[in-house]
Amino acid sequence: xxxxxxxxxxxxxxxxxxxxxxxxxxxxxxxxxxxxxxxxxxxxxxxxxxxxxxxxxxxxxxxxxxxxxxxxxxxxxxxxxxxxxxxxxxxxxxxxxxxxxxxxxxxxxxxxxx
Amino acid sequence: xxxxxxxxxxxxxxxxxxxxxxxxxxxxxxxxxxxxxxxxxxxxxxxxxxxxxxxxxxxxxxxxxxxxxxxxxxxxxxxxxxxxxxxxxxxxxxxxxxxxxxxxxxxxxx
Numbered sequence: 309x310x311x312x313x314x315x316x317x318x319x320x321x322x323x324x325x326x327x328x329x330x331x332x333x334x335x336x337x338x339x340x341x342x343x344x345x346x347x348x349x350x351x352x353x354x355x356x357x358x359x360x361x362x363x364x365x366x367x368x369x370x371x372x373x374x375x376x377x378x379x380x381x382x383x384x385x386x387x388x389x390x391x392x393x394x395x396x397x398x399x400x401x402x403x404x405x406x407x408x409x410x411x412x413x414x415x416x417x418x419x420x421x422x
Numbered sequence: 423x424x425x426x427x428x429x430x431x432x433x434x435x436x437x438x439x440x441x442x443x444x445x446x447x448x449x450x451x452x453x454x455x456x457x458x459x460x461x462x463x464x465x466x467x468x469x470x471x472x473x474x475x476x477x478x479x480x481x482x483x484x485x486x487x488x489x490x491x492x493x494x495x496x497x498x499x500x501x502x503x504x505x506x507x508x509x510x511x512x513x514x515x516x517x518x519x520x521x522x523x524x525x526x527x528x529x530x531x532x
Binding site for chain 2: 312341350353356363364399401405407408409410412413414
């Protein structure tokens with residue numbers, strides 16, 4: 309079990325640039341979640357997918373954020389244009405659909421926007 | 423709606439002390455409850471879970487019991503170690519609605 313794989317681990321970019329974060333969920337998991345973690349706001353759910361379909365994107369901060377899941381083994385979170393307040397650690401997590409299934413988290417992408 | 427409230431930290435203990443981190447929840451129906459642990463530079467890892475009332479989850483000396491009457495899932499450990507220093511998150515899952523508490527930072531001193 310390779311676990312949830314996120315890339316890159318660290319991303320430093322300048323304000324206004326496009327940022328793409330990538331996630332490979334655990335094989336066989338059909339739910340995928342994107343979270344953002346900051347000291348001020350803690351862990352925030354941005355969006356989750358079920359069977360590759362976005363179910364709830366109410367946590368996406370604004371139109372600059374978009375997420376896709378073109379197939380069961382890959383998802384992206386894109387920020388365009390990026391702003392300094394987007395600096396945070398972004399986590400991807402996957403799980404089976406059953407409500408007693410825990411989420412499995414990747415190690416996160418630390419994004420710094422200067 | 424669904425929500426989780428956990429004890430604010432930070433919590434500082436001496437090695438071999440008893441640990442309790444309080445967690446209460448609000449939910450419709452019958453959620454599953456979880457404790458996660460996060461070490462520096464890593465993602466959250468499942469520590470233990472309980473899926474119905476009166477279930478006790480346990481792992482690595484940590485325990486938590488699903489108390490429906492008090493809507494609580496408090497985390498306990500009888501004797502903490504320095505290596506237990508981390509941030510602990512209480513969470514609930516109600517279908518695909520997954521909610522986390524704010525996290526409690528635990529520091530254990532030798």
